[in-house]
Amino acid sequence: MFGYVRIFKPELKVREYEEYKAVYCTLCKTLGKEYGLVSRLLLSYDATFYILLRDCAADGTPQYKKGRCPFNPAKVCNYQTDCPESYRAAAALTVILAYHKARDNRRDSKGFKKAAAALACAFLRASYKKAAKRYPHFAEIAAASMEKQQVLEAAQCDSADRAADPSASALAALCTAHMPEGEQRRVTERIAYCVGRWVYLMDAYDDMEKDLKNGGYNPFLLQYGVTSSEKLRQDDVQQGVLRSLYMTENEAATTLALLSGGVRRSILENILCDGLNAKTAEIREKYQDTHAK
Amino acid sequence: MADPYAVLGIPRNATDEQLKDAYRALARKYQEDSLASGPLADVARRKMEELDRAYDAIVAERRGQTAYTSDQSSYTNAGNGGYNAYGGSAYSGSQFADVRAQINSGRIDDAEMILDGIPIGSRTAEWYFLKGQIQQRRGWFDEAYKNYSAACQRDPGNTEYAAAFNSLNNNSRGGYRQTRGGGCDACDICSSLLCADCCCECMGGDLIPGC
Structure with missing residues (x-):
């Protein structure tokens, strides 16, 4: 996950924004408590989204307490005092996904970047082991999805649908792991699938230019047979890619x-x-x- | 039964007008075409029934009848007609009745296996339509889009295929919430000023000297 899943502030009410910030800060605090101060740097909007989706149907009003942010002591934040379980899960998820991403980068990049990724990887290993021990199910889902993704990439899969499936299914599985069978679970699964798929496709869209230059794997380049920078900007390619993204985000919105x-x-x-x-x-x-x- | 006001998301003192608006807004969401052809069609249908019941209960209560007891929903929504189009048993003439039954009961992997067993040469418009349905349920919208359009090309007169294609196509435009109040950019400000200036000049005054 790559930090694409964000709020749109101009349309948010103040109390919704405050609530969002509080969730974000509480997650940051939990990360620090469970995996050390440095792991707070891994904090992402995607993990915040995970908590929101997971706790969406939870009963009762969340309880908050004021506290100070260790990175910016002048700022007073709200921290949620109840419901720590979803934050712990989100913290583990953050660490597990960050570790897999670092490993992925170590495999794919060259030179200085490879060294940096290797360093990050070594750094994260201890935290990863801790998280994987607490949430073995999460680690399994993430590892299985990475493996499937590598197979698809090695086969140069030319269908964006298929290429996005491992990430999308993984997010769906992660978001519903704790839920009992039923309607709520099925709805959450569909939303999470669409969001996971959208994030993957979005990342591919964002990287089209870069992958074209470096020869990296990109499902859109293969699906539309893009070989040059001019072709990349042609209307049919752009419209095709945008159509995939719009269909996915609209489905998520409709299902909500x-x-x-x-x-x-x-x-x-x-x-x-x-x-x-x-x-x-x-x-x-x-x-x-x-x-x- | 759940509190009907909570189902509609309105306070108890809402006016009849607010009640109707809330009902319409929710009904529109639950009856979205893409939900009806997705894997959550049954959830959407149940939500719609719940909404109908809640609306009935509130209307009955406001008319002074006994509240919350009307379990038989007398209110039938006009838009409900086409809602069960996919769910009915209207495909007696279908070549793939078994596949359709499987898709409707959520066994999409089995359905796909049967479809894939059909040689490429003898794939009809219906084959492409059903393949598209399977992919849409799975969330593979790109391939669903391709297959729906292939089905429509092969059989342009078929309303079922056209409806599926259109519902996906309607979804392929950006911006789920289209109704947004327009902003005011630099051009708007300048043109408004110019208009105001013209008006002032008509009356003998001047807002922007030299213009």
Whole structure:
């Protein structure tokens, strides 16, 4: 996961924003408590999304306590005092995914970047082992998904749908791991699948230019047979890619209607209905701008 | 039964107008085409029934009848007609009745195995449509899109295929929430100023000297 799943602040109510910040800060604190101060740097919006989706239907109002942020002592934050389990799970998830990403980078990149990734990997190993011991199920899901992804990449899979499936299924499995069978689980699974798929496709879209230059694996380049920078900016390619992204984000937004919940649900609505779209527009503009030059 | 006001997401003192608006907004969401053809069609249908019941209960209560007891829903939504299009047993003439039954009961892997067993030469429009349905349920929207459009090309007159294609196609545009109040950019400000200036000049005054 790559930090694409964000709120769209202009459309957020103040109390929703405060709640979002509190979730974010509490996750940061939990990371620090469980995996050491440095692991707080791994904090991501994606793990925050995981907590929101997971606790969406939880009963009762969350309880908060004021505290100071260790990175910025002048700032007073709200920390949630109940419901620590989902934060612990999210912290473990953050560490596990960061470790896999570092390993992935170590395998794929060259030179200085490879060294940096190897260092990160070595650094994360102890935390990873701790997280994997606490949440063996998470580690299994993540490892299985990485393996499937590598097979697809090695086979130069030319279908974006298939290439996105391991990440999407992994997120769906991670988000529903603790849930009992039933409607709520099925709805959450569908939303998580769509978000996972969107993140993967978004990352591929964002990297098209870079992968074209370096010869890295990119499902969109293969699916549309893109071999040159001009072809990359042609309307049919851009529209095809955007269509995949829009279909995915709209499906996530439509499905959210079936999920019940309180304040957290409104934040999710903001993320799925506006946040994803804003991010897509941002990357789309990136391609249009360079085109104009 | 759950509190009908909570189902509709409105306070107890909401006006009849607010009640209707809330009902319509939710009904529109639950009856979204892409939900009806996705794997959660049954959940959407149940939500819709729950909403109908809640609406009925509130209306009955406000009319002074006994509250919350009307279990038989008398209110039938006009938009409900096409809602069960996929769920009915209307495909007696179908070549793939068994595949359709499997897709509807959620056994998409089995359904796909049967479809894949059919040689490429004898794949009909219906084959592409069903393949698309399987992929849409799985969340593979790109391939679903391709297969739906192949089905429509082979059989342009078929309304079932066209509806599936259109529902996916409607989803392929950006911005789930389209109704957003327009902002005010530099151009708007300048043109408004110019208009105001013209108006002032009509009356003999001047807002922007020299213009």
